[in-house]
Amino acid sequence: MVTTLLVVVICLAIIFDFINGFHDAANSIATIVSTKVLTPFQAVLWAALFNFLAFIAVRYFGFHGGNFEVANTVAKTVLEEFITMKVVLAGLVAAITWNLITWWFGIPSSSSHTLIGGFAGAGMTNAAFLGVNAFKAVNTSVVLKTVAYIFLAPFIGLFIAYVITIIILYICKNARPASAERWFRTGQLISSAALSFAHGGNDAQKVMGIIYVALFSSQVIQNGDPMPTWIPVACYSAIALGTLSGGWKIVKTMGSKITKVTPLEGVSAETAGAVTLFITENLGIPVSTTHTITGSIIGVGLTKRVSAVRWGVTLNLVWAWIITIPISALIAAIVFTAVKYI
Template sequence: MENITLLIGIVIVTALVFDFTNGFHDTANAMATTISTGALKPKTAVAMSAVLNLIGAFISVEVAATISKGLINEDSGIEPAVIFAGLVGAILWNLLTWLAGLPSSSSHALMGGLLGATIAAVGIGAVSISAVFMKVLIPALVAPLVAGIAAMLATRLTYRISRNAEEGQVAKGYRAGQIASAGLVSLAHGTNDAQKTMGVITLALISGGVLGADADPPLWVIASAGIAIALGTYLGGWRIIRTMGKGLTDIRPAQGFAAQTSSAVTILASSHLGFALSTTQVCSGSIMGCGLGRKGGVVRWSTAGRMVAAWGLTLPAAGLIAAGSALLAIQGDWGVTVVAVASVAAIAAIWFASRREPVDHTNVNDVEPAETEDAGVVTAAVQAVAPPPTTAMEEAEKSSDTPAKTTVSAP
């Protein structure tokens, strides 16, 4: 590490800041349904998720290799200042969407930032277009659909299997299953998202001549990225947890178990293949799928529409912020300084704006009246094609949601 220059050091610190924001931005992926159903208390849930994110960071380096060796051509002449600008774009977009409570993709913010900064500073020839399509864009389209369909089918199967069981015992069992599946999602998140920061740091070390062109992330890079994302996870992105846990659909324990299991399987399979997919999109797709899978379930399509719009904007928005930052950063030390100062000021402004209406573990399960709209034609159409069976557990859940009427006889 003795050859690390001041600029590379700044890039490493900025990458770890992004990793930290990734942690609290994506805590909802693993724990939103577990918190919303009461399977775990909010602080306990985020603590468990943080530990498993840290463990997951040490399991694989396939996604890190995609970032450090796949997206950007190593012989393109990319400099650490460009990587710094890309990270700035990703961090600012992460914080803006967190402020709005939108579960956008931290992964795509990072990809958009790196690509935008690289194109602005070096040119589009420095980008591996085939890798962008195969490793980023196609998984972004396919993974949420696969996870959503899997969650819908798993939810229907879950209710069918337990249709004659006693409601209390089944609900208790599924709450235990939720805790286990939430842990699996947290572990999977560590294997995918923590590696993206490892890949960025490794790319910076390669571009600065500290590591060879084909080097894998050193152990200290893996450890620091794992710790940063774990700390961010423990802080808890309560605004996004509220949106995913209560804003998309009303989740019962059986649905939460089905959604989380579907998400974990999708993420782990993608990590093994080196696909840098969005864990946020996968988990959001699963939650919508489980809403469609329960008879009478409601998917709030206005919230879902806002989320999908944020997904579509993430790559270009982060890319534009990063491109502007790169054009300044490549001017020299003064340009890097201007970008750093402006970024700190923007982060402070976003933080103070968030304090006007704080969301934390005490009010994360509150739902605003505007979030109670009907599921609409799509839900009805899906259930008309394959109506899920009515089970004893569903009837008990329905009756428990409606206060019993008390009849008083006249004296």
């Protein structure tokens, strides 16, 4: 039974990464598509390539010190004594369910937070069944750090994007508009590649941590053993393939509904998003790519005027961010309860 359940969990984890790819494809390509620098098909090919290159950079070229710090953080969301295969299963089912719901409605919610919320919710429910205070099942420092960056990541992205845009506008104030436009369209290829690279390095690691926990829970590996190479290969491949399948409803929201984005502003937003993700990846903090790039897009909008940002759309996105962890935890609790006695 454990072997069968382990296979199911690993398959669900890979499916989650695939869904994460098309759900979060918009993060990497929304601005470059909305500015018509690349067609949607060209953009997803570009994003998928750099999603996978992130794995090669970490594994073979020592990027981020050659460590998958975000994966390690996610794996520690629930304390070891409360982790079972059914906890992992319920967390993944919850995360997949919420991702599909938000994708269907075109809401750019966080795949990272739904995964952590699902995992934590299942672990807390298991603790409750064992007669233990549910909150003792989770690693409080990991959860609080993750929750804090729901709000910090978009503000960091916003600030960096605002500053970059102001600097670029000052440097290029005497440039010919047509010439500057060509340079920024080329620059968007570089900035979107950097964002896709950062997205791959950030998001694929989260499922790597979950699969590692599943292998540990089923005693296939021991705690402290190195992560088998096939795990990052499978996760990065799945997220790259998912990106290839696109996510056009969310592209529309990110690329045009928040604020109108020009190539100059696309370069600023994507660069700010990439910088924010690179910093948090080095710190091992599982932040949301969605939140980060949304904040960056708002930042470039604010350089024009406050009214350039469609605050009604933005407020709806913020509410989606806030409810993602608790709803994912609730779904996971229901799923765990349903499968506990099977």
